Amino acid sequence: MHLHKYEKYWLAFGVGSLIVFLLITGIMAFHNGSHPPSAKNTINYEKVDEITPFNKPGVHKVEGKDWDYEAVVVASAFYYDPPTLEVPVGAKVKFIATSKDVVHGFEVAGTNINMMLEPGYISEYVTTVDKVGEYLIVCNEYCGVGHAQMHSMLKVVEPK
Ligand SMILES: [Cu+2]
DSSP: OOOOHHHHHHHHHHHHHHHHHHHHHHIIIIISOOOOGGGGOBOOGGGGGGSTTTTSOEEEEOSSSSSSEEEEEEEETTEEESSEEEEETTOEEEEEEEESSSOEEEEETTSSOEEEEOBTBOEEEEEEOOSOEEEEEEOOSOOSTTGGGOEEEEEEEOOO
């Protein structure tokens, strides 16, 4: 079979790019230890409702930790439990979330809170909510027919 000179160059470039890509990915994963952040904590996604803290979704005040509140969220097709979260402004909040079925997103619009919720894994994010307002929480991972309706609300309020 005869290959044109430029076709050979192009093939070599393609194969070379693939090797470079695999090398970079391999070095990042095995040498530098980069993994998706959610890979740290796992959970049996079929028993989410029975496992602490997901047996009590919602906002809980905590003592003696580096954060003041824990916002526990369970995502499933096509809603979030609880439907609204309310935290006082200025509080340091740890968002703890997981999925009961497929991959969902957890993006709080207008903030830098953005997590991927995977079945079998617990996603966590600690942040300080510093502006009063109502923030829409949306699912930004396509999860099925009800995806576009999947949302909840984060209310940041003046402390009572
Ligand atoms: Cu979705």
